[in-house]
Amino acid sequence: xxxxxxxxxxxxxxxxxxxxxxxxxxxxxxxxxxxxxxxxxxxxxxxxxxxxxxxxxxxxxxxxxxxxxxxxxxxxxxxxxxxxxxxxxxxxxxxxxxxxxxxxxxxxxxxxxxxxxxxxxxxxxxxxxxxxxxxxxxxxxxxxxxxxxxxxxxxxxxxxxxxxxxxxxxxxxxxxxxxxxxxxxxxxxxxxxxxxxxxxxxxxxxxxxxxxxxxxxxxxxxxxxxxxxxxxxxxxxxxxxxxxxxxxxxxxxxxxxxxxxxxxxxxxxxxxxxxx
Numbered sequence: 001x002x003x004x005x006x007x008x009x010x011x012x013x014x015x016x017x018x019x020x021x022x023x024x025x026x027x028x029x030x031x032x033x034x035x036x037x038x039x040x041x042x043x044x045x046x047x048x049x050x051x052x053x054x055x056x057x058x059x060x061x062x063x064x065x066x067x068x069x070x071x072x073x074x075x076x077x078x079x080x081x082x083x084x085x086x087x088x089x090x091x092x093x094x095x096x097x098x099x100x101x102x103x104x105x106x107x108x109x110x111x112x113x114x115x116x117x118x119x120x121x122x123x124x125x126x127x128x129x130x131x132x133x134x135x136x137x138x139x140x141x142x143x144x145x146x147x148x149x150x151x152x153x154x155x156x157x158x159x160x161x162x163x164x165x166x167x168x169x170x171x172x173x174x175x176x177x178x179x180x181x182x183x184x185x186x187x188x189x190x191x192x193x194x195x196x197x198x199x200x201x202x203x204x205x206x207x208x209x210x211x212x213x214x215x216x217x218x219x220x221x222x223x224x225x226x227x228x229x230x231x232x233x234x235x236x237x238x239x240x241x242x243x244x245x246x247x248x249x250x251x252x253x254x255x256x257x258x259x260x261x262x263x264x265x266x267x268x269x270x271x272x273x274x275x276x
Contacts, residue, residue, distance in 0.1 A: 004079070006265035008274045012138035013146055015088035018131070024079030025265045027072040029217060030225055034086040035113060036064040037157065039124050043080030047072045049116060050216065056117040061124055063113040063161065069216030070116075083131055092154060092162075111162050118161060126153040175200035176214045179207060183219070187226035188249030193219065228263050231256055236275045241268050 004023040011018040017034070022042070044057045049070035056062050057075075062082065064070060066089055074080045092111050130149040133142055179200040182191065196219055197207040212218045217225070227248045234244035245256035245268075253268075260268050 004265075006270075008264075008266060008271055009135050010138070010274065011085070012134045012142075013150060015091055016134065016150075017086040018135045019082075019084040019086070020135075021084070021265060022079065022081035023265055024074050024077060026074070027265065028262060029069050029071045029221070030263050031067050031069045031216070032064060032086060033066055033229065034088055035066060035092060036062075036084055036086045037113075037123075037127060037153070038062045038082050038084030039127050041081045041083060043078055044075035045072060045080045045082065046075055047116065051116055054116045059119070059121075059124060061118045061120050061127065063116060063118070065113050067215075083127075085127070085131065085135075087154075091150075092158075111158075111164055113157070113161055114163050115161060120160070123153070123156055123161070126156055129153075175202055176207075176210050179211060179219065180215065180222070183223050183226055187223055187230050188247060190249065191223075224259055225263060228256075228259050231260070231268065232271065235268060235272045241272065244268065 004025060006019065006021045006023055006025070009018050009020060019038075038061070040056045040058050040060050040062060042058055044055060045062070046053065046055050047062075047070050048054075049064075049068055051068075055075065062084075089110075126149070130146070130153050133139075133149055134146050138146075179196045182196060182199050193204050193207065197204045200207050200210075202210070208218055211222070215222060227250060231244045231248035231250070234247050235241065239247065241256070242253050245253045248256065250256040250259065257267055257269075260266060260271065264271070
């Protein structure tokens with residue numbers, strides 16, 4: 001049986017989270033609030049998202065955009081291993097501004113990573129250097145070196161692996177956007193499907209179908225994901241696991257643990273140990 005280990009070590013750069021994984025765990029459909037960039041270090045990985053089915057193998061770079069729904073499974077029973085860094089979207093603002101300068105008069109809505117998988121030895125080397133000095137061997141006097149490594153990697157991403165998505169004007173929020181915002185505002189709330197449907201001004205069936213079509217997840221799965229995010233925030237601030245479970249809307253600590261393992265591949269206790 002393959003070794004299974006998912007670890008979220010501290011990262012010395014504000015706005016960046018790290019993951020080290022060696023597992024045969026199959027992750028269900030989910031999304032992240034941040035840009036993700038990583039490297040497969042052993043085995044192979046298969047993922048399906050809105051950009052189709054892709055496979056990544058050892059030494060390939062893997063990338064994901066905020067809000068991009070995807071899953072993940074190993075290519076075989078031996079599992080796979082990878083390292084990942086998740087960046088707050090604001091860290092890529094400079095890339096967007098630089099690219100926008102090439103298109104006078106048009107304001108960028110967002111920057112997007114263009115490929116889920118890329119065989120790019122330069123990106124791999126830049127990622128590994130950034131990971132080494134910010135996660136593996138973070139020294140208190142290395143702030144300038146970390147910033148330089150971060151800028152080098154983001155600059156390479158901006159030149160070779162990003163594009164800009166534009167919106168000509170801000171459109172009024174649609175019904176699914178309002179329903180999503182209701183969940184985002186308070187993931188712990190015990191909202192019923194009927195209440196969400198009323199918020200959106202449609203039937204429960206219409207809400208289920210339209211929500212899944214637009215966001216890639218049904219409302220209950222999206223809310224569970226947001227509850228895991230909320231619980232992570234409480235745990236990172238020092239809350240006990242029981243208090244974090246209650247604050248995030250889980251029935252109990254066991255319920256939270258099952259959701260953590262399913263979505264993140266790590267238990268809340270292990271996550272707490274890595275953040276304290």
